[in-house]
Amino acid sequence: MDNKPEYTQTENVVDKPRKRGCAGHCAKFWWAYLIAVIVIVVIVVPVILLVAVPKIAQEKLDHAELILDSIKMTDSRAQNFTMSINTEIKSDGKVKARIEPFEGVMYLEDVPEHKPFARVQFPETNSDKSQTVNVTQFTAIDDMAAFTQFNTWLLHNDTFRVTVKGDTKVHVKGIARAYPVTFKKTIDMPGLRLLKGTQVYNTTVDPKANATAGINNFFGTVRIPNYSKVSFELGNVSFHNYLLDKEIGTVYLDNLSLKPGDDNVYPMRATITDLGSVTGLVIEKPYCDKENGVLPFKLRGKTVVNKGENLTYIADALATGNQTVYIDIRGTVKRSMGLDLGCV
Template sequence: MSNKEENESAEVYQTESRVDQPVAPAAAPKKRGCLGHLKRFWWAYLLVLICIVVLVVCLVIFVGVPKIAQQKVNDAKLEIQGVNVINTKPDSITLQINSTITTDGSIKANIDGFDGVMYLEDLPGQTPFLNISFPKTNGDKHQLVNISQDITIGDHDAFNTFNIWFAANETLNVTVYGRTKVKPSGLSTKFGVTFKKTINMKGLNLFNGTTVDGGKINISPKKGQPNFKATADIPNASYFTLDIGNATFTNFIDNTNIGNLTIPNLLLVPGSNKVPITANLDQISVLQAVQSAKYCKTGIIPVKLRGSAVVKDGQTLQYFLDGLSANNETVPMDIGSIIKNSLGTTISCPKSS
């Protein structure tokens, strides 16, 4: 055999030997090494766990709890049973509010008293017309919230505007707004929340439904005395009691001024208000109107009234005057019956009618 063949045979043998040689298995993981690492650095893992727990607790307390508290305040229902506006003066009033707050009672908490504002929700700009202090409350299911405080009128224009809206509208939306703090039971931290409630309340609706009964005409009154007296029944659909004072109205028949009517010491309460009224009327203009073809058949004339003065203790209450003078109130008056009962004369229509 030649040297070349011997070398090739040796290479084949070596290659086959390398292929057939068994491969050693991979080394098994060292479990003891992990346990040893854990035993050695257990304090580091504990610190990480504590940090995670603290972070979660902080997130719950400082993020979750305030959101829950705000949601509970949002869900609370504010209802007003009565409002008294008394001791009325040009620059101040005494405001008394009887109200209730209803919650689901699921969270026990104390709510701090706070200074809030009231404004017309539907008026652009939402300028506050009154500032009011609210007492401390809590998270009970049902609680009474009664307020009585003397309030200085800070923004006369805004308060006058409120009275105009209140006198003219059947309903209006008034928002109560303020910032306060809530302290849930079991926690030492107080959380800031916003108190905002919009209340749909009834207004005076221009005293719609007012009637006049028992009218008496005096054709020859003494100097300085009224020539007309009657009793008016003025409805107040709202839950407001208003200490208005002496209210004077200018009266019109078909845009003709027929004189002034006065309601003395008017204290308007919810429901029916039967009050004495006196007037100095242009009797000739009234007689001509009731004899006209337009009114002679029924004798009933729609008399328009517009506030011209509101005086209490010798001072003008501009906010009430603005409310009563911004719009006309129309009151149907049976002038024909009043003339018949007072003078014994029946008004008939002209023959040409």
Template sequence: MSDKDMKFETVEDARAVPVTRGQRFKRHCARRWWIYLIAGLVIALAAVLGIIFGAIPAIAQSSVNDSKLQVDGIAITSPSNTQFTLSMNSTVHAHTPVSASFSPQTFEMFLPPSDGQAIVPFMSLSIGSLKVADTFTINVSDVATNIMNEEAYLAFSEQVLRNPTLNLGVRSNPQVNVGAIKFHVDYQKTVELKGLNGLSGIKLYNPTILDTPMEDGTNMVTDGVIPNPSSFTLQVGDLTVDMALKSINMDLGYSVVKDLTLHPGDNKVKIYNHVKPELIKNLLFISSLKGKNTDILLTANSTVFNGEHITWLEKPLHDAPPVVAVLNPE
């Protein structure tokens, strides 16, 4: 056999060996490995981004939903019919699986509406940046606050003044910062607060008739204690009330508590009474001043601060049932 024939047979044998699909794929990968590396990285990056921009915001929203807001104290001072000064101390209890912070945000406050009714905020409060932890505080002091809706704020004031408890709604849409990741969550909570319970439980002591009335007409002064079972500090101004002897429904005149600010707890005040002149020497009236546990009916007449009648204080107090104050309680 010649060399030429030998070479032909070798070529024929080589062409006869089949190449499998796996072998072709390996050769393809060997030549284009960089394409598959990039594709793998893109897939991995997409998965990571999905976790970051999907799971983390969802976890944060769930943590916000499960958190609890506790209002420790609210102070409403320098009242007017359009604005007031607001201070608030509160505590948030939350489970925070990641380190995060809130950018500055604005709280809107409202009375929780009935089913089907829209939320009507009556005031807002700007809050600075907050570092989120399992327990953290939100405290603001002396913030000038506008009344956003007079009717809604009047309803809120009525509940604060008259009721033993009330619900306050708080909402915001803060930006959450988790490292370089930023997103917004919906924050909405309802907290139960203690109200002033109609100023019930007022006690009066040491009624003293003045031989010579003061320049403003005060002819009797009394010491008083006004309880405030709530967490509200409320600056009222000059509070004027009509007074009557309950046992015989005798109109006695009116009384003024000057520069009244109600702090949580018992508030000791000086009361300036304008008793009708014809009653000053009335034996029945004088005996009632000396008796024990004498019930005096008090009906709010007006509240004045800086010369202005404060409607959202004056109206709820005036429209409420008379308060029974006990003179010389045992």
């Protein structure tokens, strides 16, 4: 047996002390880091607040969508009217902000001068994903030519573009400062299409009435389609009445208001100064056979009077184009006088 004693050796090795790199550097150059923080606070943060935040706010406003639901023009007067605009604003809702009330001008986008035809006082809004904005206001007509041009475009076009623009300020949640932004939206508006599709029916004639003395001798019912989103209070409207490009009298519609849709039905009255030429045309070809006694009449705006005031901005627009309506004169004579008009 080996009786040699066992030896265990334990060494305690102590490494050389390491340098305190980062901590020591910071401790030594703390003043430099302090200056850097001050620079960030004094320069970078203001740049973010003055440049980045308003840029983001403007971009969010630019990407928001303005949807026009309806426009109503009531209490129409010669120099003013009451306007109600119902709209919806949609956004992504990611930036919580509040937009101050502002005045927005409305103008025809495709007319180079961009002259405002109306001014709208928008209330305070926010950046919710969807919100309804309704405005009802007294509206003075500042530029009669621009407003007449708007009504003319509305009358003639299937669609046309209107821009709403105004300067305001936005308050971003968590930041005390208010930032200037521009609200500018261009929307496609449906037009009146020159009131195509207007129907005149249930017509009667009074051959004994003295039309030359201004006594109505022709009557009927008219249905007028309104393809736009604009409602009008027009009042009493008169039209030049033409047959084969010859003016034959005047058509009158009283207490007229046009709302969107095709449910605008009103009584019609007219003076036809040469009733004999109208009935005489019905018995001639092609109107007596191919057209079955239906004649094409053309109407052009003459006057628009509401509450005793001339609405020239509507009358002048209606005077810019002729609208063709077809009237069953053979049926009119049959209903009124019991006569059957054939061909000669």
